[in-house]
Amino acid sequence: AQTVTQSQPExxxxxxxxVTLSCTYDTSENNYYLFWYKQPPSRxxxxxxxxxxxxxxxxxxxxxxxxxxxxAKSFSLKISxxxxxxxxxxxxxxxxxxxxxxxxxxxxxxxxxxxxA
Amino acid sequence: xxxxxxxxxxxxxxxxxxxxxRCSPMKGHSHVYWYRxxxxxxxxFMVYLQKENIIDESGMPKERFSAEFPKExxxxxxxxxxxxxxxxxxxxASSPGGTGRYxxxxxxxxxxxxxx
Numbered sequence: 027a028q029t030v031t032q033s034q035p036e037x038x039x040x041x042x043x044x045v046t047l048s049c050t051y052d053t054s055e056n057n058y059y060l061f062w063y064k065q066p067p068s069r070x071x072x073x074x075x076x077x078x079x080x081x082x083x084x085x086x087x088x089x090x091x092x093x094x095x096x097x098a099k100s101f102s103l104k105i106s107x108x109x110x111x112x113x114x115x116x117x118x119x120x121x122x123x124x125x126x127x128x129x130x131x132x133x134x135x136x137x138x139x140x141x142x143a
Numbered sequence: 144x145x146x147x148x149x150x151x152x153x154x155x156x157x158x159x160x161x162x163x164x165r166c167s168p169m170k171g172h173s174h175v176y177w178y179r180x181x182x183x184x185x186x187x188f189m190v191y192l193q194k195e196n197i198i199d200e201s202g203m204p205k206e207r208f209s210a211e212f213p214k215e216x217x218x219x220x221x222x223x224x225x226x227x228x229x230x231x232x233x234x235x236a237s238s239p240g241g242t243g244r245y246x247x248x249x250x251x252x253x254x255x256x257x258x259x
Contacts, residue, residue, distance in 0.1 A: 030185075069252065078245070
């Protein structure tokens with residue numbers, strides 16, 4: 027069975043600084059997807075970034091980038107130039123890839139990030 | 144194009160009552176997923192449905208919980224004889240389905256169930 031571990035329950039960062047959130051996972055699959063989701067106080071789940079395991083290049087989305095280490099089963103999220111609006115819970119998630127389609131996210135327990143003014 | 148809609152947003156029930164949670168997928172989406180988020184935890188998969196079919200209910204408790212996605216109308220997650228431990232946020236997600244590598248899921252705003 028797949029598992030996702032986020033070992034940092036809470037983190038804080040000064041506005042405009044950079045912060046890295048950690049995530050490790052365990053799987054015997056070779057093809058899969060990894061995600062970071064943001065959940066602000068509104069509780070809406072917002073996709074931040076997605077990484078496909080067969081791609082070696084790390085995904086980036088504006089101020090958000092990942093460090094994907096497939097052999098180490100590590101998938102960290104770096105937020106550059108942190109903004110107050112980045113304050114939220116961040117969830118790392120795993121999804122197996124099926125030839126007929128994918129489904130069933132497996133989420134970590136989350137990291138609560140607070141950006142300080 | 145409206146996003147995934149869930150109603151009600153907040154639901155309060157007394158122990159022993161029934162809770163019905165509704166999810167309308169995005170237009171053109173035929174796949175629906177239900178997840179539960181207990182306080183201070185991540186979302187956990189409950190069930191995956193396509194129109195009129197349950198594909199995977201491996202995350203659903205064996206008793207009191209059921210889900211359906213009829214040919215017409217929203218998907219319904221039904222919890223009978225609720226207990227305090229059922230208090231949680233229930234999220235629905237939908238996807239278009241397809242034969243490609245990846246089928247992106249879009250989440251609704253969730254229904255927060257409180258059992259008194």
